[in-house]
Amino acid sequence: MSLSVRLKQQLPGIALDLDFDAPSGVTVLFGRSGSGKTTVVNAVAGLLRPEAGRVAVDDWVLFDTDRGEWLPPHRRRLGYIFQEGRLFPHLTVRQNLNYGRWFAPRGAQRENPDRVIEMLGIGHLLDRRPAMLSGGEKQRVAIGRALLASPRLILADEPLAALDDARKAEILPYFERLRDEVSVPILYVTHSAAEVARLATSVVALQEGRVLRHGPASEVLADPSVAPAGVRAVGALLKVRVAAHHKDGLSELEAGGARLFLPRISHRIGEELRIRIPAQEVILSNKQPEGLSALNVLSGQVEAIRAGEGPGAIVSVNTPAGVVLARVTRRSVAALGLEPGRPCYAVIKTVALAPQDVGGRVFAP
Amino acid sequence: MSLSVRLKQQLPGIALDLDFDAPSGVTVLFGRSGSGKTTVVNAVAGLLRPEAGRVAVDDWVLFDTDRGEWLPPHRRRLGYIFQEGRLFPHLTVRQNLNYGRWFAPRGAQRENPDRVIEMLGIGHLLDRRPAMLSGGEKQRVAIGRALLASPRLILADEPLAALDDARKAEILPYFERLRDEVSVPILYVTHSAAEVARLATSVVALQEGRVLRHGPASEVLADPSVAPAGVRAVGALLKVRVAAHHKDGLSELEAGGARLFLPRISHRIGEELRIRIPAQEVILSNKQPEGLSALNVLSGQVEAIRAGEGPGAIVSVNTPAGVVLARVTRRSVAALGLEPGRPCYAVIKTVALAPQDVGGRVFAP
Amino acid sequence: MEALRLSLRVSFWATLVTLPFGIFVAYALARWRFPGRQVLNGLVHLPLILPPVVTGYLLLLTFGLQGPLGKPLAGLGIVFAFRWTGAALAAGIMAFPLMVRAIRLSIEAVDPKLEQAGATLGASRLMVFATVTLPMIFPGVIAGAILAFAKAMGEFGATITFVSNIPGQTQTLPSAVYAFLQVPGGEAAATRLVIISIIIAMGALLLSEYVGRRVAERVAGS
Amino acid sequence: MEALRLSLRVSFWATLVTLPFGIFVAYALARWRFPGRQVLNGLVHLPLILPPVVTGYLLLLTFGLQGPLGKPLAGLGIVFAFRWTGAALAAGIMAFPLMVRAIRLSIEAVDPKLEQAGATLGASRLMVFATVTLPMIFPGVIAGAILAFAKAMGEFGATITFVSNIPGQTQTLPSAVYAFLQVPGGEAAATRLVIISIIIAMGALLLSEYVGRRVAERVAGS
Amino acid sequence: AAASLKTALDAIAPGFEAQTGQEVTMSYASSSVLARQIQLGAPADLFISANADWMNVLEQEGLITATSRVDLLENGLVLIGAPGEDSAEIRPDFDLAGRLDGGYLAMGLVNAVPAGIYGKAALEGLGLWDTVQGQVAQADNVRAALALVATGAAPLGIVYRSDAKAEDRVHVVADIPAELHPPIIYPAALTTSARPEALALLTYLQSDTAQAEFLRQGFSLPDG
Numbered sequence A, B: 001m002s003l004s005v006r007l008k009q010q011l012p013g014i015a016l017d018l019d020f021d022a023p024s025g026v027t028v029l030f031g032r033s034g035s036g037k038t039t040v041v042n043a044v045a046g047l048l049r050p051e052a053g054r055v056a057v058d059d060w061v062l063f064d065t066d067r068g069e070w071l072p073p074h075r076r077r078l079g080y081i082f083q084e085g086r087l088f089p090h091l092t093v094r095q096n097l098n099y100g101r102w103f104a105p106r107g108a109q110r111e112n113p114d115r116v117i118e119m120l121g122i123g124h125l126l127d128r129r130p131a132m133l134s135g136g137e138k139q140r141v142a143i144g145r146a147l148l149a150s151p152r153l154i155l156a157d158e159p160l161a162a163l164d165d166a167r168k169a170e171i172l173p174y175f176e177r178l179r180d181e182v183s184v185p186i187l188y189v190t191h192s193a194a195e196v197a198r199l200a201t202s203v204v205a206l207q208e209g210r211v212l213r214h215g216p217a218s219e220v221l222a223d224p225s226v227a228p229a230g231v232r233a234v235g236a237l238l239k240v241r242v243a244a245h246h247k248d249g250l251s252e253l254e255a256g257g258a259r260l261f262l263p264r265i266s267h268r269i270g271e272e273l274r275i276r277i278p279a280q281e282v283i284l285s286n287k288q289p290e291g292l293s294a295l296n297v298l299s300g301q302v303e304a305i306r307a308g309e310g311p312g313a314i315v316s317v318n319t320p321a322g323v324v325l326a327r328v329t330r331r332s333v334a335a336l337g338l339e340p341g342r343p344c345y346a347v348i349k350t351v352a353l354a355p356q357d358v359g360g361r362v363f364a365p
Numbered sequence C, D: 001m002e003a004l005r006l007s008l009r010v011s012f013w014a015t016l017v018t019l020p021f022g023i024f025v026a027y028a029l030a031r032w033r034f035p036g037r038q039v040l041n042g043l044v045h046l047p048l049i050l051p052p053v054v055t056g057y058l059l060l061l062t063f064g065l066q067g068p069l070g071k072p073l074a075g076l077g078i079v080f081a082f083r084w085t086g087a088a089l090a091a092g093i094m095a096f097p098l099m100v101r102a103i104r105l106s107i108e109a110v111d112p113k114l115e116q117a118g119a120t121l122g123a124s125r126l127m128v129f130a131t132v133t134l135p136m137i138f139p140g141v142i143a144g145a146i147l148a149f150a151k152a153m154g155e156f157g158a159t160i161t162f163v164s165n166i167p168g169q170t171q172t173l174p175s176a177v178y179a180f181l182q183v184p185g186g187e188a189a190a191t192r193l194v195i196i197s198i199i200i201a202m203g204a205l206l207l208s209e210y211v212g213r214r215v216a217e218r219v220a221g222s
Numbered sequence E: 001a002a003a004s005l006k007t008a009l010d011a012i013a014p015g016f017e018a019q020t021g022q023e024v025t026m027s028y029a030s031s032s033v034l035a036r037q038i039q040l041g042a043p044a045d046l047f048i049s050a051n052a053d054w055m056n057v058l059e060q061e062g063l064i065t066a067t068s069r070v071d072l073l074e075n076g077l078v079l080i081g082a083p084g085e086d087s088a089e090i091r092p093d094f095d096l097a098g099r100l101d102g103g104y105l106a107m108g109l110v111n112a113v114p115a116g117i118y119g120k121a122a123l124e125g126l127g128l129w130d131t132v133q134g135q136v137a138q139a140d141n142v143r144a145a146l147a148l149v150a151t152g153a154a155p156l157g158i159v160y161r162s163d164a165k166a167e168d169r170v171h172v173v174a175d176i177p178a179e180l181h182p183p184i185i186y187p188a189a190l191t192t193s194a195r196p197e198a199l200a201l202l203t204y205l206q207s208d209t210a211q212a213e214f215l216r217q218g219f220s221l222p223d224g
Ligand SMILES: Nc1ncnc2c1ncn2[C@@H]1O[C@H](COP(=O)(O)OP(=O)(O)OP(=O)(O)O)[C@@H](O)[C@H]1O
Pocket: A131, A132, A133, A134, A135, A136, A137, A162, B011, B012, B013, B014, B031, B032, B033, B034, B035, B036, B037, B038, B039, B040, B083, C221, C222
């Protein structure tokens, strides 16, 4: 299911004018504060009626100003997680969670509420009202409310911003599951590179109401000229297969014949995954390294060197596992004599591949 | 100026019972969602009247239930950045920003509004009302409003959560300046390890309303058993001096005779800084590494090895620059034959030391 | 006391029957923009501005046995003239502006963003109203109803003009008070009636405050 | 028309002078818990419940030339009896419950979190009220004032009972209407007056709507 | 003065003002309201009541100058109906209930408003009260009773002759004989605090010019 969005809208601050088609999966909207992300999401939700445009999920048209079509928000079967919560203050947490379920059509595929409640860790809050919740608790209830509405389209506007890392790590897999198993299209706003890397099928980078760059996550993330969330987000996405789980708590992945080790992940052996290798975390060497604590060494050839701003450069290295990006200083480029075609080794720490960067099943992005 | 806090308060969710003294500077409250952070901040602000407790900044007592003292919130000279913005909807951005200034005493040390507005990037929003701002814009105005109130105590509840990395990088130095130059005590809630590392003088880790661990930032962060924001936050803080700025965009730091390179920073030569080296980013080697793109190699001896949960271990290495932490797999520990007393090399990527991790002037923590 | 029972019945029904209209009109005035909105708004306020006698007279002209509305309604078996239903109609109309204003203020205070949230979760406009707006304006509805009830208990001018004063049918408490006040020496009896009506109205007031506060607390927490 | 000018003056002053009290009482009822709160609440509603004639009579007893308050006030040069000031007093008292209710509802809708934010920024309770609460309840204050003004324009029973019906002093528009209605053939003149008062009140209503909407828009954005 | 005298007094007052150069300030309300105000110190000079009771009360309390009291006017009661209604004569065998045909008889409040009190007395005198008692719609004043008939809400009503005369939409069905009810008298008197000019007005009201106007309005003059 693909999401296509075309919008034109004049706001006091900026002129929104954008057009993108996102394939099935998670489309991440990326961009600086005030660049128009929430406005786009609101237009898709039908809370804002743009001057001109069209939004459709496959051939299910949500609105189309040319053809005068307009589906009111309540007919769009949304699960909208708002940037500011918007819980119903007069209902308990339980009633808030159930709200969407009251209106879902009978035949709708239903989430299991207990499972969602457990994942969000809000079981002990069910009888409270929103005024008695902490900021993060509110946000979690809001996530639950949207997920339990049996949505056909999920809109998530910085859903995890208020949460601690541990809680994020518990919730992210859920979005992955929605993306992969239930295949609900998800439009997801975030500033977090880790979330982008993990969830995004495609990324739309916005700048002042326009699309700056748009494409599969792996491409956009690998492009230092976009770096919508700052250089730290640059990284490569590799397709891998789970090869083995070792006793010492490591899992072994296989990618094009090469082996990668990382802390134990829960996926089954044989499962296909994708994994993000932040350019930041890769060290290059012109000799086979020895005696290093880093367990992952991929040999390959320099494909290209792109100088970024400042003293850094992004070196792409063609390895059997795929293209790996490394962010190094220009001084190192010179010292190691790196240039396109030169063989080299990419060294990746085992623990740099924390489970956070392991995505779900692989899709053609 | 040190902040001392003692509180007892029964809430439906949790029983708050904590006691900590924080030295001058930034005290970061850390803890999972619902652990009581906002409640503590509210008690310090006087928005909540705890059953028992005492809060004082040096000998300026804000309240003390034993002695029956209670300063109403408006007499506390606060700059409170709320978790949920709380802008005045009927005032323009400019009026919101000026609100605290109306009530500040004449003699108060005043921030320069233009400077704050520029830093926050809200100059073009001054005549709008909050309803017409994006989420991040609101948050920035809320920060400005608090900073411009000439506060004697700053309370910041996840002030940067809604902002993109680039914007965060612009605002963080401002808090640093407040900490270092103006020496206003700051109580700061965040989930972000980077912010903790950069700002925190001391860290108070909360768990279910109690103090789990409390101490100087360098200690708490180096303790994997706390890892309040997940293992990724573990890292060492080193005191360094700016030694040189090189033409190729790198800056050179000196620490106990050892040299560290990192992308150009703006600090003057000779200035003392502290720098965070995330354990995550350090590779260990039992030989002097060669031909690596990483420019920073510190030689030293293994001081201790603490196995964390999972397959990892934290190795502390005593180097001339100070103790450096490295997070490696237990498999590597075995492969490299690491044990206390063994000499080894800590390899740190240049770009891993991005300016984000460079703190301001050094204080005795 | 017959007048008391009647007054209670009249006020109760006047409040109850007008409440849905009051909510509807308040919602329309607060949330919709339509031509004639200001006319409707003016019309609603009319009974407040007009001397009650005039309102009563207009009612008599419209809903009287020969009136343009009274006649067809009488054909349907709905007779207002000289019935307690007429007293309720008069009381309801007199109380209407108070009710609408209170409810409208509450509706305007509900954040449309919450209504939007309801819509994204699949609730139609009507359901959003029933599940979000209505519960949230409950204190306003209570306030409106209590104002209306109190007003209805005290209404006299329009009632007596419209449906006269027929013991057992339309002689409400205020009519009785009026009658006592007209004759020398009737003060004692009038005072008694006044005290009764004060007690009743205060009771209703206290009850409404209590209910309103309970609801507000439930929402605000703590 | 003299009655018109007088009515406007009476209503205007009645509204203006009671407004601060109305705001204060509404705030006290909405935000403070104090003993006697319910008594105050009941007292405020009293004029709504009582037949206007009774209210007027009570005013006459209290503020009349011989009344326990009227006498000392007269000594101070403040005379209500049979003056337009008395008409204003009666109108103000009759309108008071409406005003208080509207304002109170608005106050209850203001999020105390915003008031807290004001306090943390150094504003004392009074300043928080002036800079946060008051501007935010502006629509409610407008609504309260307009209700009060309309009520004052239409008030008759208490006025005529308290200060009689003296042309140029206390003969307000509704009293004049009453007088015309009492005599054969006075309907035409009464109708004229009624139409005038409708026009005036509608004008005030439209104005208040306009002001209220402007304020609301300013706050809501767009 | 009683409100029902408004038209007449408004017509008469200018003559008095022209003649004497005095300014007259009128206050019209119901007799009970005015009487109470006088009890509580209203600055009134002359009080004209629509019935004797309230005047008696004031006289007992010493608030009016008893010697100045005169019966200024009289009025009569009529039975009115819609314009097409047949005229009739009021007699004890008059089928009032039949005429009502299930409708209501509009009157003033039968134990509060003078016209109601008098009307009830008359019907009792005729022995008709019991037959219609349940069908009496009591209005708070005569004009309201008149309006009930005028708008067709009630087929018949009992009102003052002076009121019936001015309303085109009703028709006098029958005069009610004066002997059936106590005399309907409008007494006038000076208050004890009256200024001297008030006496001149009271005198003027009894002059021929004034009385002609009263007669034109349907009032009658007391015998003697
Ligand atoms: N008004 C309230 N009444 C009762 N309980 C509350 C109230 N506010 C918060 N709580 C409860 O108190 C606990 C602490 O809340 P607090 O807001 O301090 O958490 P927090 O650490 O700030 O969390 P977060 O990171 O999610 O904002 C939570 O369990 C919460 O449910």
